[in-house]
Amino acid sequence: MRKNLGSAGELFPQSVFIVASYDDAGVPNAMNVAWGGECTRNEIAINIGDHKTTENILARGAFTVAPADAAHVMEADYFGIATGRKVNKAEASGMTFVRSAFVDAPVIEEFPLTMECIVKDVQDWGGEKRFIGEIVNTSVDEEILDDEGRVDFGKMRPIVYDSTRRIYRVVGDVVGGAWEAGKPLL
Numbered sequence: 001m002r003k004n005l006g007s008a009g010e011l012f013p014q015s016v017f018i019v020a021s022y023d024d025a026g027v028p029n030a031m032n033v034a035w036g037g038e039c040t041r042n043e044i045a046i047n048i049g050d051h052k053t054t055e056n057i058l059a060r061g062a063f064t065v066a067p068a069d070a071a072h073v074m075e076a077d078y079f080g081i082a083t084g085r086k087v088n089k090a091e092a093s094g095m096t097f098v099r100s101a102f103v104d105a106p107v108i109e110e111f112p113l114t115m116e117c118i119v120k121d122v123q124d125w126g127g128e129k130r131f132i133g134e135i136v137n138t139s140v141d142e143e144i145l146d147d148e149g150r151v152d153f154g155k156m157r158p159i160v161y162d163s164t165r166r167i168y169r170v171v172g173d174v175v176g177g178a179w180e181a182g183k184p185l186l
Contacts, residue, residue, distance in 0.1 A: 013160030016068040016168065018079055019046060020097065020106045021056035028090040028097040028106040029053055032068070032080030034161045042135045044117060049128045052084035057131055061119045062103035065133070066111035070157040070170045075110070077168070102137040112141035112156050 014034040021029055031053040036046035044065055048054050057063045068076035075093050082089050090097045090106075097106040103116045117133030144156040159168045175181075 013169065013171070014163060016076055016159050016161050017046065018066045018068050018076055018108060018111060019048070019053055019057075020064045020066070020108055021053050021062070022060055022105060023052065023056050023084075024059055027088060029056055029084040030079045030089055030093070030095075030097075030106075030108060031084065032076055033065075034163070036065070039132065043120065044115060044133045044135060045130055046133070047125070047128060047130045054129055057119060058122070058129075060104045062100075062105040062117060063119070063131065063133060064100060064103065064105045064107055064114050064116050066108055066114040067156075067158045068168075069112060070159055072110055073159055073168055076159065100137070107139060112144045113151060114139050 015037060017033045017036050018030050019033045019036075023029060029052055031048070031051055033046050033048055035048070036044065039045045046063075046065065053063075072095075075095055078093055079089060082092065096109040098109055100107050100116045103118055105116065107114045107116065115133075115135045116137040116139065117135050119131055120134045121132040123130040123132070140151060144152055146152040146155075153171055154174075158171045160171060161167075162169050
């Protein structure tokens with residue numbers, strides 16, 4: 001038996017992205033963004049409303065995106081519940097913000113993977129913005145790389161947002177190989 005839930009989207013998982021930027025005075029800021037993802041191999045899209053981060057990205061033309069990991073769930077959640085208009089989240093979080101060598105935005109060193117982006121396009125959606133960022137560099141902590149130099153998400157332990165329960169979950173077990181699991185049906 002199926003039940004209709006109405007128009008609410010129930011796609012799962014929603015990535016937990018920490019988007020970092022600088023304001024006009026060069027003060028770093030970060031926010032937790034669930035509405036976003038890669039749209040091509042070298043582009044990312046994020047949808048955000050009226051936030052300090054929105055102003056920062058429009059002013060600087062750049063931002064960084066770090067998938068949050070289980071080791072930093074407290075800080076990731078803080079970046080979503082505090083507002084940069086009232087508090088310096090970089091100072092309050094205790095995390096290390098360093099200037100990217102590639103874009104005019106900060107990298108948060110404690111997050112093991114960061115995509116450094118320049119704004120390629122901005123779309124207005126009734127008070128919200130969709131930023132399309134071109135990934136110009138991805139920096140990664142070597143501790144989450146496998147023996148072949150690829151990111152090992154098992155080592156990284158990225159978190160996702162479960163919006164139906166308002167909780168974070170860790171990305172988990174391997175259940176099949178891409179371009180392999182379906183071959184018996186060919």
